[in-house]
Amino acid sequence: MKINTIFDKYIDFFPEDELELQLLKEQLIQEQDIFNRKNFIGHLTASGIVLSADLNSILLIHHNFLQRYLQPGGHQDDDNETPLQAAQRQIEEEVGLVNLEVLAVDLEEKLIPIQIQTYSIPADPSKGESAHFHHDFIYCFALKDEQEVNLQESEGGDYKWVNLEDLNENPDFNVAIQRIRLYLLNRA
16 A cells, blocks of 8 residues: 555544644655655655554663664665555564554554654754654554564663653654554444
8 A cells, every 4th residue: 555545544533633743744745755754845654553462561662772662664665565564563662572463543444554654853963864754654553462672782872661651741742643543442
């Protein structure tokens, strides 16, 4: 499924997000290369909120460059993989977790993310990158069984499991957490 189709279906599910995602929408309409990391208007990333097996906590890693705790994720380099596949790959690379259940917004179509978030990334002179935006396709996963986190230290300096209740008011996570709760209620 093409990014444009995933985006359109996402907006069908979450029309309240369309205004916030105007930059991504414009880039898609203009057919910009949003897979290219050198597109300093904005490019795609994919990430995964990983729930513990008991569905009470999420895994956060301390991002070395941004100096804050975030869900595992990273760049989607091309359209040969879906954002969902990119999120799964990033989770495996960054924290070594596999055998995850996808908690999908649409049970028929698991490619629709739980949230798309556009956020600003500061310039990184060491990589020759100016300030730009990431359009992050955020998916939700649950551990099927207990697993050890194997942190890739080049990406994250630390990790922690955080109770869902502790993220209610966190602006980085509150929308995704609300949607996860709705999903879990509907699943029960």
